[in-house]
């Protein structure tokens with residue numbers, strides 16, 4: 001029972017809601033396949049919780065449609081949508097034991113008593129809380145309470161699990177543990193899930209696909225890998241990781257896409273992977289991820305050129321150097337380009353010091369349409 005794949009496609013189309021004069025959400029459309037883990041990612045106030053509430057039936061007067069398995073459910077009240085919900089603040093029933101909390105949805109749905117007991121045992125094992133069924137919520141740690149909330153939401157086999165910032169009340173160490181647990185449980189149960197978070201790292205490590213939101217609408221829908229390597233907009237590039245954004249003009253050189261970067265005395269071109277910026281001559285931006293920049297001591301340019309013959313070569317000065325585990329984060333002052341952030345394996349930059357003049361190679365960049 002626990003390991004079946006749930007077989008419902010979920011589709012939302014043109015969801016929207018306006019509060020007073022504020023259009024909190026507009027034209028939000030996406031589809032989820034059975035067993036998929038989707039994350040709504042975006043800054044505070046962009047409408048993530050509002051979308052989740054519409055799907056759960058908690059905002060009656062919204063625009064658009066919601067369908068499970070091809071059938072519209074947007075006219076149904078919340079308790080008839082078969083959705084499991086977990087919020088940031090656990091919201092367990094304090095007067096009920098852990099087992100009673102987990103069994104709540106089963107009692108509401110009138111499962112037979114022996115099936116309820118078996119399902120509660122199964123859920124306690126799933127979230128690794130065997131033996132704690134008789135405790136009250138206030139006798140559990142935050143991480144344990146959050147796992148009870150998850151077990152309660154999963155117990156009645158919802159068509160869809162909705163998680164709104166479920167990890168943000170946990171401290172950093174615990175958060176990583178519960179994150180891994182949550183993803184493991186989701187994979188084992190094949191539970192179709194929508195997570196809401198404003199934490200891009202959480203979204204990246206947990207999701208099959210990310211729905212990136214900005215000011216009430218969808219900015220981009222993609223896998224974490226695609227979102228990181230091919231952000232569609234400047235907003236997507238900035239929100240999905242520390243990027244270096246440089247401005248210039250898009251050029252077409254035979255078969256190759258290039259960008260002429262502003263502010264360089266002798267204009268330079270950088271080869272790119274894709275272009276959605278309009279015809280050659282259009283203003284464009286280049287997103288250069290920190291790991292696409294390599295540095296060496298100034299007298300070591302030949303090694304850079306030999307290793308990366310197609311890279312853009314320049315020079316700069318180290319103005320900040322910090323070690324973060326096995327990764328070194330460097331800030332480079334590159335004449336013409338300004339400040340660039342670079343991330344290298346710590347071993348590779350051993351010997352480099354603050355204020356050193358260095359040779360810099362930009363390996364790759366991604367073209368973006370220029371933001372407003």
Ligand SMILES: Nc1ncnc2c1ncn2[C@@H]1O[C@H](COP(=O)(O)OP(=O)(O)OP(=O)(O)O)[C@@H](O)[C@H]1O
Nearest residue numbers: 019022024042043044045046047048049050051198
């Ligand atoms: N009931 C309401 N009445 C009026 N405005 C609302 C209401 N609910 C939400 N809003 C507004 O709608 C916008 C989206 O809110 P929402 O709670 O969906 O954001 P969010 O992306 O979940 O943000 P956060 O990451 O801070 O939780 C915000 O500008 C918010 O102020």
Ligand SMILES: [Mg+2]
Nearest residue numbers: 048049050164
């Ligand atoms: Mg929210």
